[in-house]
Amino acid sequence: MPALDTDYLIIGAGATGLSFADTLLAESDAHITIVDKHAQPGGHWNDAYPFVALHQPSAFYGVNSLELGTRRKDTVGHNTGLYELASGSEVTGYFHKVMHQSLLPSGRVRYLPMSNYSGMQAGTASVQSILSGQETQVTVRKKIVDATYFTPNVPTTTAPKFQVAEGVRIVTPTQLTQMWQSQERPHNFCILGAGKTAMDAAIWLLNCGAAPESIQWVMPRDSWLVNRLTTQPGEEFFEHSIGGVAKQMQALAEATSVDDLFDRLEASGQMLRIDRAHRPSMFHYATISEGEVELLRQIKQVIRKGRVQAIDRDTLQLADSKETMPPNTLYINCTASAVEPRATEMIFQPTRIVPQLVRAPLISFSAAVCAYVEAHYEHDVVKNRLCTVVPFPRNIAGWITSTMANMANQVRWGQDKTLRQWMTNSRLDGFSKMTASIEEDDHEKIAILGELRTHGMAAMENVKKLMATSASV
Numbered sequence: 181m182p183a184l185d186t187d188y189l190i191i192g193a194g195a196t197g198l199s200f201a202d203t204l205l206a207e208s209d210a211h212i213t214i215v216d217k218h219a220q221p222g223g224h225w226n227d228a229y230p231f232v233a234l235h236q237p238s239a240f241y242g243v244n245s246l247e248l249g250t251r252r253k254d255t256v257g258h259n260t261g262l263y264e265l266a267s268g269s270e271v272t273g274y275f276h277k278v279m280h281q282s283l284l285p286s287g288r289v290r291y292l293p294m295s296n297y298s299g300m301q302a303g304t305a306s307v308q309s310i311l312s313g314q315e316t317q318v319t320v321r322k323k324i325v326d327a328t329y330f331t332p333n334v335p336t337t338t339a340p341k342f343q344v345a346e347g348v349r350i351v352t353p354t355q356l357t358q359m360w361q362s363q364e365r366p367h368n369f370c371i372l373g374a375g376k377t378a379m380d381a382a383i384w385l386l387n388c389g390a391a392p393e394s395i396q397w398v399m400p401r402d403s404w405l406v407n408r409l410t411t412q413p414g415e416e417f418f419e420h421s422i423g424g425v426a427k428q429m430q431a432l433a434e435a436t437s438v439d440d441l442f443d444r445l446e447a448s449g450q451m452l453r454i455d456r457a458h459r460p461s462m463f464h465y466a467t468i469s470e471g472e473v474e475l476l477r478q479i480k481q482v483i484r485k486g487r488v489q490a491i492d493r494d495t496l497q498l499a500d501s502k503e504t505m506p507p508n509t510l511y512i513n514c515t516a517s518a519v520e521p522r523a524t525e526m527i528f529q530p531t532r533i534v535p536q537l538v539r540a541p542l543i544s545f546s547a548a549v550c551a552y553v554e555a556h557y558e559h560d561v562v563k564n565r566l567c568t569v570v571p572f573p574r575n576i577a578g579w580i581t582s583t584m585a586n587m588a589n590q591v592r593w594g595q596d597k598t599l600r601q602w603m604t605n606s607r608l609d610g611f612s613k614m615t616a617s618i619e620e621d622d623h624e625k626i627a628i629l630g631e632l633r634t635h636g637m638a639a640m641e642n643v644k645k646l647m648a649t650s651a652s653v
């Protein structure tokens with residue numbers, strides 16, 4: 181049986197694994213082996229639908245050492261005026277470049293694609309080639325890095341969890357783009373699911389000419405959505421980004437309930453929702469532009485009667501009702517849950533590192549911080565304190581917990597001059613540069629920072645009361 185050795189064995193060549201590897205490579209002299217079941221780097225982006233794009237600006241996604249995109253602003257479409265968003269193929273092309281032009285040429289990285297990690301015993305990991313079945317033993321001198329924590333379910337690789345009768349036409353978002361040459365045109369589209377994939381599918385349909393009246397949308401729960409305007413990295417957006425955080429702190433300081441909090445976040449432009457007549461109960465950091473929300477509002481046939489249980493030829497069985505559907509309906513299955521609930525765990529463990537969020541929702545940044553801390557700090561207690569896990573929200577009250585955990589990490593990092601300096605220089609930290617470079621006479625920005633501090637203190641006081649009211653949410 182072949183045998184290899186390495187300092188760190190990273191399981192997963194997605195955004196998490198590659199971002200971790202890139203920073204560890206830059207900050208240490210470690211040898212790294214990356215194993216992945218996929219044929220090429222990029223993780224789930226390899227399975228994504230053709231019209232997928234980042235939710236967030238490309239400017240702070242990916243790995244620290246290589247820019248993604250050119251920091252241009254879109255001049256057409258629903259993201260006009262905002263920093264560019266890489267498409268799925270740009271993201272996979274980027275990760276290919278990271279692997280083949282940066283990691284592998286370093287001479288300190290080994291990549292095992294089409295290979296399955298199946299476990300570790302006494303410091304030796306087993307990796308099996310998917311194509312040949314050959315097993316390789318990898319001696320791991322330092323740690324295993326489990327970069328699979330955030331692996332999302334995506335429609336292409338996730339079968340529907342409901343019954344579909346014979347003859348029903350149901351497609352994945354990928355098939356939706358590929359079926360048109362040979363198939364009869366449907367009279368009606370029905371989007372199943374309420375997450376970002378469903379929103380992307382709806383936008384694709386509308387942009388490609390489907391009439392809004394021909395689209396039905398099964399939306400078990402409405403979501404609060406992050407206004408993409410508040411995530412922009414350029415100085416010119418300071419008022420919206422840093423000022424936005426100040427407004428979030430103000431809302432947290434002044435709200436009397438979780439619903440009141442979200443009303444305030446919406447009123448101050450932080451959060452969006454598609455239908456103002458319906459109160460969302462979900463928040464997963466889906467990020468969207470105001471233009472996209474306007475477009476989605478054109479779809480009026482929204483079915484809010486629970487999750488899909490079964491689809492028969494002319495009926496749709498939902499948790500709370502049975503709907504008669506128009507003949508020749510094409511169902512678009514967007515029900516795969518990209519963010520399955522998974523318990524948080526310590527990031528630094530005796531033999532494993534499990535990168536998770538240390539600033540929600542930034543997966544790339546968080547993985548890079550974990551690698552930096554691994555390279556420069558000695559004890560796991562210290563590392564885990566610097567990388568306290570920020571839980572991913574499961575409901576709207578979860579936004580409060582995540583936001584406060586983000587703030588607490590920020591305060592901890594602020595006390596460590598070297599770490600703070602590294603973050604300020606990191607391309608994955610969208611905001612720190614903005615606050616670090618304020619001129620003494622820039623009174624407007626200094627005033628915004630003052631508001632952030634004042635509201636931040638008051639927010640910490642009010643959060644306990646808010647969380648007590650959230651038990652019922």
Ligand SMILES: Cc1cc2nc3c(=O)[nH]c(=O)nc-3n(C[C@H](O)[C@H](O)[C@H](O)COP(=O)(O)OP(=O)(O)OC[C@H]3O[C@@H](n4cnc5c(N)ncnc54)[C@H](O)[C@@H]3O)c2cc1C
Nearest residue numbers: 192194195196216217223224234235236296297330331543
């Ligand atoms: C449509 C979509 C858009 C998104 N947009 C953004 C965004 O704009 N910004 C953002 O921060 N996040 C975004 N996300 C969240 C996204 O999950 C992360 O950005 C990121 O791509 C997740 O990467 P990952 O490396 O954690 O997981 P993955 O991409 O799933 O990579 C994990 C890898 O591990 C491999 N693997 C798993 N088990 C094994 C095993 N036993 N052996 C070998 N290999 C294994 C898998 O093959 C996979 O390639 C988006 C998610 C989706 C679905």
